[in-house]
Amino acid sequence: MSEVQMAAKRRAPAKEGEERHETIYRAVSDAIVEQRLKPGARLREDALADVFNISRTGIRKILQRLALEQLVTLTPRRGASVTRPTAEEAKDVFDARQLIECGLMPDVARRIGAKEAAELREMARQERQALRSGQQSIAIRLSADFHVRLAQLSGNATLAEFVERLCSRSSLILAVYGHRGHLGCESHDHDDLIGYLEAGNGERAKSFMSRHLKAIEASLSMVEEEDNVPDLQDIFGDSGALVKPNTRY
Amino acid sequence: MSEVQMAAKRRAPAKEGEERHETIYRAVSDAIVEQRLKPGARLREDALADVFNISRTGIRKILQRLALEQLVTLTPRRGASVTRPTAEEAKDVFDARQLIECGLMPDVARRIGAKEAAELREMARQERQALRSGQQSIAIRLSADFHVRLAQLSGNATLAEFVERLCSRSSLILAVYGHRGHLGCESHDHDDLIGYLEAGNGERAKSFMSRHLKAIEASLSMVEEEDNVPDLQDIFGDSGALVKPNTRY
DNA sequence: GCATTTAATATTGTATACATGAATAGCCTA
DNA sequence: TAGGCTATTCATGTATACAATATTAAATGC
Numbered sequence: 001m002s003e004v005q006m007a008a009k010r011r012a013p014a015k016e017g018e019e020r021h022e023t024i025y026r027a028v029s030d031a032i033v034e035q036r037l038k039p040g041a042r043l044r045e046d047a048l049a050d051v052f053n054i055s056r057t058g059i060r061k062i063l064q065r066l067a068l069e070q071l072v073t074l075t076p077r078r079g080a081s082v083t084r085p086t087a088e089e090a091k092d093v094f095d096a097r098q099l100i101e102c103g104l105m106p107d108v109a110r111r112i113g114a115k116e117a118a119e120l121r122e123m124a125r126q127e128r129q130a131l132r133s134g135q136q137s138i139a140i141r142l143s144a145d146f147h148v149r150l151a152q153l154s155g156n157a158t159l160a161e162f163v164e165r166l167c168s169r170s171s172l173i174l175a176v177y178g179h180r181g182h183l184g185c186e187s188h189d190h191d192d193l194i195g196y197l198e199a200g201n202g203e204r205a206k207s208f209m210s211r212h213l214k215a216i217e218a219s220l221s222m223v224e225e226e227d228n229v230p231d232l233q234d235i236f237g238d239s240g241a242l243v244k245p246n247t248r249y
Numbered sequence: 250m251s252e253v254q255m256a257a258k259r260r261a262p263a264k265e266g267e268e269r270h271e272t273i274y275r276a277v278s279d280a281i282v283e284q285r286l287k288p289g290a291r292l293r294e295d296a297l298a299d300v301f302n303i304s305r306t307g308i309r310k311i312l313q314r315l316a317l318e319q320l321v322t323l324t325p326r327r328g329a330s331v332t333r334p335t336a337e338e339a340k341d342v343f344d345a346r347q348l349i350e351c352g353l354m355p356d357v358a359r360r361i362g363a364k365e366a367a368e369l370r371e372m373a374r375q376e377r378q379a380l381r382s383g384q385q386s387i388a389i390r391l392s393a394d395f396h397v398r399l400a401q402l403s404g405n406a407t408l409a410e411f412v413e414r415l416c417s418r419s420s421l422i423l424a425v426y427g428h429r430g431h432l433g434c435e436s437h438d439h440d441d442l443i444g445y446l447e448a449g450n451g452e453r454a455k456s457f458m459s460r461h462l463k464a465i466e467a468s469l470s471m472v473e474e475e476d477n478v479p480d481l482q483d484i485f486g487d488s489g490a491l492v493k494p495n496t497r498y
Numbered sequence: 499g500c501a502t503t504t505a506a507t508a509t510t511g512t513a514t515a516c517a518t519g520a521a522t523a524g525c526c527t528a
Numbered sequence: 529t530a531g532g533c534t535a536t537t538c539a540t541g542t543a544t545a546c547a548a549t550a551t552t553a554a555a556t557g558c
Contacts, residue, residue, distance in 0.1 A: 017541065017542080018325050018541095044508095044509070044510095045509075045510070046508090046509075046510095054542085054543090055542060055543045055544070056510090056543085056544090057541085057542060057543065057544090058541095058542075058543090060310075060510090060511095061313065064310065064313060064314070065313070065317060068314065068317050076267050076510085076511090077509085077510060077511080077548085077549055077550060078509090078510080078550075078551095079509065079510060089406075089407070092405045092406055092407040092408070093407055095405055095407075095408070096405060096407045096408045096411070099348070099349065099352045099353075099408065100348065100349065103348045103352065104348075156341045156344055156345060157338075157341055158338070158341040158342055158344075158345045158415070159341070159344070159345050159348065162345070162411055166407070266511065266512080293539070293540095294539075294540070295538095295539075295540095303512085303513090304512060304513045304514070305513085305514090305540085306511085306512060306513065306514090307511095307512075307513090309540090309541095325540090325541090326518085326519055326520060326539085326540060326541080327520075327539085327540085328539065328540065499558100500557105500558090501556105501557090501558085502555100502556085502557080502558095503554105503555085503556080503557090504553100504554080504555075504556090505552105505553085505554075505555085506551100506552080506553070506554085507550100507551080507552070507553085508549105508550085508551070508552085509548105509549085509550075509551090510547105510548085510549080510550090511546105511547080511548070511549090512545105512546085512547075512548095513544105513545090513546085513547095514543105514544090514545080514546100515542105515543090515544085515545095516541105516542085516543085516544100517540105517541080517542075517543095518539105518540085518541070518542090519538105519539090519540080519541090520537100520538085520539080520540090521536105521537085521538075521539090522535100522536080522537075522538090523534100523535090523536080523537090524533105524534085524535080524536090525532105525533085525534080525535090526531105526532090526533080526534090527530105527531090527532085527533095528529100528530090528531085528532100
């Protein structure tokens, strides 16, 4: 049993229904964002229900929420699986982040205070630490958290929620298209950004954020991964016929 | 089972589950957007289940989706009701529209063709017609449809979806804070906008959209409606003590 | 031996029954 | 008669049973 499952089970008994569902939602969401559940992975209702000790009813509710956030894909009569973002979706997501996150920087610069800046620095520190200790998945999530917190500081809850969704999906995109060893966010980018914001320089922060996001996007290798069930005919073509069947499988 | 229910069941025939749910979702969503279901209205699961001849299970699924889109508010153990947007939410929504819709105009101007322009003009025409014939609720929805279609033309599905949600919520905001007789969108604004877009003048379209949205927002009367259970202490304060109890209620 | 059809199995879709908690009405008391 | 308490009613939360469909395995024909 994985750590997620164990943790969830330990937490399971003493919680009220409402909070319980939220906990499970976070557990699944985190597992996806941190790539412990990889794109394409099937999420069977029974299995999840067993793991979290609730009935399928509750699981379905959570899966639907995740589906609306586009972290999982719900195929009728086929069930749920972790979304595998396409290259086009990846482009859309990063374009959206350019528009929204950059657009928010002036507002953030206007509203940020010493307390908020300190909080952000602490988040950036944790992120660096995770990177140093090789916990790349954790680092990805912390990075997303940083961007979300930033958006929240703009004071616009609606746009902050959009950014939250975009960051979740970005984590998924990084998980699929990112190079191992080269995490999206450069180590000190976030600290630099905080500096500009704290100095009240919204425009500087805006252009920095733009470059920051462009850098992340540029670091991706946008090759669509093979299907789970690859079209062998397509892969081997005629040459495949030259090989005896059982030498490969 | 009563005869009425039997008859209704016979009537409800040929749709597949998937499509059926989508139909019901649209029915409820439209009713909310068109103000046939007013903010604050309770949406009892049994009642909806009866109306649409499905079990509460399906209704709950739909209510949850609407809740995630913030068209309905789900209060634990109290059920669902049509969301009553606060003034702050209204501001957030219109700020978000400023950022996103205006930001999309250059893209739209680049991608729009004769066919798309014609389609938009037809939508604008229908909207004017609805206005002329006094169908204000319909006009509000058509206006939202116009803005959504526009966003879709940008080619960014993610941002288009955001705009869709913002427009739905805007309809709710208009329903609550809008003056009767003064619909948000001026009659010919949309036609003018199409002109700029078709001319490929993205920057002009952008600034026009900005003014257009500002005009809508400015037309609202942002007075929060009284609560269902007003805080009398807060309202009357000390002066309330000077009045004999039974002269007011 | 391979392909195609058919049976078995597994998984999701839907409805319903029961449990839990909230709102309400009636009752009792002061 | 007003205030508070209790019992009833009503609505939602949750689990489970059953139905429908997809997947897998087996069997049969070519």
